Amino acid sequence: MIQGDMLYEGKAKKIFLTDQPDEVVQYFKDDATAFNAQKKGTILEKGIVNNKISTRLFELLEQAGVATHFLKKLSDREMLARRVKILPIEVVIRNRATGSIIKRLGLEEGLVIDPPLIEFFYKDDSLGDPLITEDHIRMMNLATSDQVASLKTLSLKINEVLKPFFQERGMMLVDFKLEFGLWNGQILLADEISPDTCRFWDIQTGERMDKDRFRKDLGRIEETYQEVLRRVCA
Ligand code: TMP
Ligand code: ASP
Numbered sequence: 001m002i003q004g005d006m007l008y009e010g011k012a013k014k015i016f017l018t019d020q021p022d023e024v025v026q027y028f029k030d031d032a033t034a035f036n037a038q039k040k041g042t043i044l045e046k047g048i049v050n051n052k053i054s055t056r057l058f059e060l061l062e063q064a065g066v067a068t069h070f071l072k073k074l075s076d077r078e079m080l081a082r083r084v085k086i087l088p089i090e091v092v093i094r095n096r097a098t099g100s101i102i103k104r105l106g107l108e109e110g111l112v113i114d115p116p117l118i119e120f121f122y123k124d125d126s127l128g129d130p131l132i133t134e135d136h137i138r139m140m141n142l143a144t145s146d147q148v149a150s151l152k153t154l155s156l157k158i159n160e161v162l163k164p165f166f167q168e169r170g171m172m173l174v175d176f177k178l179e180f181g182l183w184n185g186q187i188l189l190a191d192e193i194s195p196d197t198c199r200f201w202d203i204q205t206g207e208r209m210d211k212d213r214f215r216k217d218l219g220r221i222e223e224t225y226q227e228v229l230r231r232v233c234a
Helices: 046-063 100-105 134-139 145-167 221-233
Strands: 003-009 013-018 023-028 031-034 039-042 070-073 078-082 089-096 112-122 171-183 186-190 198-202
Touching: 023 046, 046 070, 046 078, 046 145, 046 221, 089 145, 112 134, 112 145, 134 145, 145 171, 145 186
Parallel strands: none
Antiparallel strands: 003 013, 013 023, 023 078, 031 039, 070 078, 089 112, 089 171, 171 186, 171 198
């Protein structure tokens, strides 16, 4: 596998071509952003931590029968993945109310959401990733109705695999964001699953163990990412 030109640079990752047309290298950066990149910073070694955590979680999900873009971990910051066409839809799964849903609907922080709630956001930075409905997805041809049905089924299944995994490690999976891609007509889980894209609350102390520490200036950011890694990969 020879790494080629950069295909895309996002806020937290870079994607490189390889000598295999079907495969890309996903490189994890230390850059951190919040509030649609209005807040910018660096979380030291975040790229290394998120690559390791994502690798572990993609392996776990593959074992549970969820098809992902993950092929193998190449180095501290690099993962080999299938080259997918990312659907421009961010899928958010919520087990507890916090974050944007509280601002939008005035819910009580920590309210249990059971069965879990699925929300769709249109992946477009220039619009600030707005909340969309299935009708918007259909109207804008972002995905077919069958694909939307699959996104919902897959997201709930992923929640059912991840929730007990984190519970056993003393962490509550509060909410998380998934991205999916198309590969040979199949929907694959793509992007990453990490403290950047999930919210975890320590079950004993309620302490925030995710990117909310950066978003809300809660301190001990690097230590917390390392602690999540220790619990996930122990
Ligand atoms: P929200 O409450 O801000 O809508 O976030 C819901 C979940 O999605 C939370 O776990 C953080 C994650 N998330 C991302 O991964 N990327 C984003 O750009 C945003 C806004 C949230
Ligand atoms: N990734 C987001 C951004 O800066 C922010 C977030 O995760 O809250 O656009």
